Amino acid sequence: MEFYNKPGEYDAINYIPPAESHGTKELWRTFWILLGITVLDFIIYFVMPHTGFRNFIFIFFGIVKAYYIVGAFMHMKYEKVNLALVILVPTIFIIGLVMGLLYEGNALTYAK
Amino acid sequence: MANHQQAAFEQQPMWAGGRSPFNVSYGKLMMWLFLLSDAFTFSSLLVQYGAQRFSNVQSPIVTNWPDPAAIFNHFPFMHGLHLPLLFVSVMTFILILSSVTMVLAVEAGHRKSKKEVVRYMIYTIIGGAMFLGCQAWEWSVFIGEGATLYGNQFGITEAGQKVFGALGFGDHFEWQPEYRTAGPVPFAALFFIVTGFHGFHVFSGVIINVVVTIMAARGVFERRGHYEMIEKAGLYWHFVDLVWVFVFTFFYLI
Numbered sequence: 619m620e621f622y623n624k625p626g627e628y629d630a631i632n633y634i635p636p637a638e639s640h641g642t643k644e645l646w647r648t649f650w651i652l653l654g655i656t657v658l659d660f661i662i663y664f665v666m667p668h669t670g671f672r673n674f675i676f677i678f679f680g681i682v683k684a685y686y687i688v689g690a691f692m693h694m695k696y697e698k699v700n701l702a703l704v705i706l707v708p709t710i711f712i713i714g715l716v717m718g719l720l721y722e723g724n725a726l727t728y729a730k
Numbered sequence: 731m732a733n734h735q736q737a738a739f740e741q742q743p744m745w746a747g748g749r750s751p752f753n754v755s756y757g758k759l760m761m762w763l764f765l766l767s768d769a770f771t772f773s774s775l776l777v778q779y780g781a782q783r784f785s786n787v788q789s790p791i792v793t794n795w796p797d798p799a800a801i802f803n804h805f806p807f808m809h810g811l812h813l814p815l816l817f818v819s820v821m822t823f824i825l826i827l828s829s830v831t832m833v834l835a836v837e838a839g840h841r842k843s844k845k846e847v848v849r850y851m852i853y854t855i856i857g858g859a860m861f862l863g864c865q866a867w868e869w870s871v872f873i874g875e876g877a878t879l880y881g882n883q884f885g886i887t888e889a890g891q892k893v894f895g896a897l898g899f900g901d902h903f904e905w906q907p908e909y910r911t912a913g914p915v916p917f918a919a920l921f922f923i924v925t926g927f928h929g930f931h932v933f934s935g936v937i938i939n940v941v942v943t944i945m946a947a948r949g950v951f952e953r954r955g956h957y958e959m960i961e962k963a964g965l966y967w968h969f970v971d972l973v974w975v976f977v978f979t980f981f982y983l984i
Contacts, residue, residue, distance in 0.1 A: 726785030
């Protein structure tokens, strides 16, 4: 690694980009949003009858919660687009795979 | 020093090698990639769970899959009351709260405030331990009611459905043997595998948090000049929270 460690040059392996604080305001806002959605989950569970639409709402809320956790708590909003794509694109594909396999899982009903 | 390094860093062409095109350190990038692979692991468990559940569906909603509201309806110190979803919501709240204290520790690390980092990390560890305790309690109740890896006695008969359907939140209930029948076999096994795998992640997360807290308290990161290790532990901890969001959705809500 001496190639990258000439005096005056940066150290590619050990280089840590400087981190800055974005304050705690957004973090607490995210906490209240997550708590609010969880309470909403709880209310909808008892108020709405068990339908496919209710399941859709719960999954949608799950994705909203995931957005806030990854975006604010895991700092993804402030990362470079390069990193976000590396992490999020495969995740979107795997979600597609999960949905596809669940849909096909219906066929197991008839295989019995 | 830091500014000088950053200036040298910024001058490098982005994709020509020798620098990270992601503007994160090597360790943080590897933590992200580990979390990605872990997301795949949990997705595969979710596929298995979903396929088993979908294979027991007669119509989109009518299913002989056991209703979680009829099983996970206990709350500590409130024996014999029908309280579905309440305990697991409390667990979710504990995990969200410990996520917030974790991210506050990361934020304090950016300001290089050692005292605050250690304080918030201790709160996070307490939250994680509380979550594990809740899960142990839930498992012990579930096993006490007869859950095994090899069978499922949680199917509800018509008599049970009638009694159970009339129960309101907080009503007294008493399970009778004639309410229950055999259900789809992998129900309890999948519950144990998925929540157990998640619980093991929480357990490892608590251990990682204890280690980095001790390191922070002993001034290791102060001497190092940055608190990036807290950030890496935080990424892992938030991922555990993220997985719980989906376990909560698919095992308890749906």
